[in-house]
């Protein structure tokens with residue numbers, strides 16, 4: 001049986017008012033200003049896919065962060081560490097909303113199937129709640145979010161459309177603390193040498209599974225035009241980094257993640 005399609009809904013009313021009180025200012029962004037007709041249609045279709053995928057990734061991160069909050073409560077982590085993390089699901093739902101609204105301006109989402117394994121993950125190490133939590137922290141916060149921050153910041157910097165720039169600005173502001181949570185957890189958690197060895201193996205696999213994309217700049221830019229023949233201004237305006245900038249930024253960020261993990265005895 002095929003996996004169900006990714007679909008989102010909005011409640012409105014009291015839920016919307018409460019959400020807006022917690023995360024104000026969203027409606028002040030320059031909505032309604034993206035003009036897909038200004039760009040090559042093929043590029044706009046790709047952007048619709050990229051922003052649909054982005055909404056899904058933000059949703060999946062909300063799932064991971066809620067698992068992390070549950071794990072922190074379970075291992076009786078410090079009050080402030082749990083309190084810090086407790087707010088992050090709302091951040092990710094805001095990011096889902098921002099992605100969904102951008103994709104609506106580009107002409108709507110593309111059909112996208114969800115992965116049950118991503119949205120309902122089984123614990124990787126059920127017999128050891130602290131180690132299972134440590135792995136979730138390393139994967140989601142120390143690797144995923146820590147890599148996302150410089151990539152999002154670089155994408156924001158080149159974004160030449162006010163709405164795209166504002167959306168990335170809002171998201172990158174939240175992702176810093178999400179990354180920081182993982183490193184604060186590693187400072188607090190009393191892990192054994194055996195635990196660190198297990199985390200090293202898992203982190204190595206994770207980094208190599210996502211790393212091949214950084215090493216392969218599929219496109220270069222010459223005189224403002226990409227290898228595929230698209231104006232780099234359109235690429236930036238629709239919310240991408242060009243491939244070369246992406247590879248440079250992500251590789252440097254990955255090297256920093258590896259160095260920081262090593263300081264906690266996770267020597268990838």
Ligand SMILES: [Fe+2]
Nearest residue numbers: 058061092095
């Ligand atoms: Fe996010």
Ligand SMILES: [Fe+2]
Nearest residue numbers: 061145175178
């Ligand atoms: Fe995040």
